[in-house]
Amino acid sequence: MKTLHYTLVDVFTNKPFGGNQLAVFKDDGTLPTELMQKIARELNLSETVFIRPSRNNTADKELRIFTPQIELPIAGHPTVGAAYVLGNEQINSLTQGENKVVFETGVGDITVQIYKDNNGISSVEMTQKTPEFGPVYEDIERVAELLSLSPDDIERNIPVQTVSTGVPFLFIPIRTLAAMEKIKLRTDIWEQSFRVDSNTEHIFTFTSETMNEASTVHSRMFAPAMGIAEDPATGNASGPLGAYLVEHSVVSSSKQTYHIRSEQGIEMGRPSFIDVTVTKRAEQYEQVKISGNCVTIGSGQLVIE
Template sequence: MKTLNYTLVDVFTTKPFGGNQLAVFEETNLSPDLMQRIARELNLSETVFIRKPTDPKKEKSLRIFTPQVELPMAGHPTIGAAYVMAEKDIIDTKTGANEWIFEEGVGDVPVTVEMVDNGISKVEMEQPLPSFGDYYSERELAAELLSLSLEELDPSLPLQTVSSGVPFLYIPIQSLSAMKKINFRTDVWEKYFSGSPNTKHIFTFTTETQEPQSTVHSRMFAPAMGISEDPATGAASGPLGAYLVKHGVVPSVDSGISTIRSEQGMEMGRPSFIDITIIKEGNEITKVKIGGKSVIIGSGSLYL
């Protein structure tokens, strides 16, 4: 019998039972099929497996799975895995900024672990530069997907697909009250949205927020990943920040560095806070980072 040990961590939160749940498996060499079956067994939004890097100059390689599919990159598994490795001394850390490189499906992913005297203050990852896809013109259909009226979509902003490895269709909403009313229609999704990689993952947001320190209030729906709703979506948050800067929702600043906080998971009872940094040189976005805090909440073993 083989024993596989894992750590359970809540990501993008400072409190247990907040943020997004993640199982982090210690370094092992499993087949993709077995990793997928384990992720389906645990049935968390994502499960991450630490592996030896192919390049010895890199710290680790990560394989990331939802209950349905493997992902080329994801935010909360990257942040959570780095937090666990620092907390459990799997990778040596020092006070200050620890710069690591993880191998993921999209390539090398830079990660920074900030250490202070009393522990980890923040973990931040750099994401691939976002690519902006087509605008989505069927606004009535998008409203129907969310069980909202057309007037509850924000008319001043476009519906657009943006990707840093995983494409999401961004749908701007007028108000916080409309966000809380959303009832995702899987029948509409299956008929009109599921067939295209550019529309099958849905991200909604509004600039009205529950917490004063937040910039946007967000919700994400991804039935194609086996996720009915996600409490914190790192892979979508970098492109969200790029969307907000590109379309002037977050004003440009002289320094070229825009800071954004997305609150997510409130409707699920798992409040999450994702810090987003967008760096521009002239009119070009040159760097996208997301970060936040995590809490280890438990551990376990699987017997195979």
């Protein structure tokens, strides 16, 4: 018998019971992939992460990230949450200000900054890969059907388009907050027209109308292909979201750096706030970062034969 211990954290929030839940396991590298997937299915959180010894000389640790149905090459809230747990449980080894950890992932090494002040960890910041802009989806009526909305609810001044920093998401701009609240994803339409293409199977909706004055956009994300009906906070989509907003001039800046805040999970009763920083010079995206905080909410153990 083997006992596996995990820490339960809420990610992209500074209050318990907000943000996105995450189970963080510290694994010695011996757990087989099939067992890690079963554990993620058993816990049934949007993601479960395993921190393992790195297999290369350029990273501090390896991350293996699982939804209830599939393993992901990279994901935002597990990466941020894993860094928080490493820092929080070894708090004395952190220095005031900025601390760096490098994770080996399915898309290469990812750098995470852990910021510490007198009260503990104040923020965790993840650097994402350079954004890649995919195809524009032209069938607005089908998009509206997918979301149980009218075509008039879809914003026409900017495109429905796929963007990725490791995992592609289809970004759908919505005109109003009222329409966002009415969204009901139709899985029959998704199966017929969206799941068939990796560029369109993960659905991210947003509007520039927000509930909080400090927010830039109000967001909702649906990923049935990952076993996630709706996600309360999606870090891996928030970097591409920031790049999309910059690319299509939804946000502005007097300099080359853009600061964006996405509020998400409010319809689910789990308010989340993800800060996105995008640096673009001329036509070149130099840096995309996401950041937020976490709260430790509990711990547990699994007994495995």
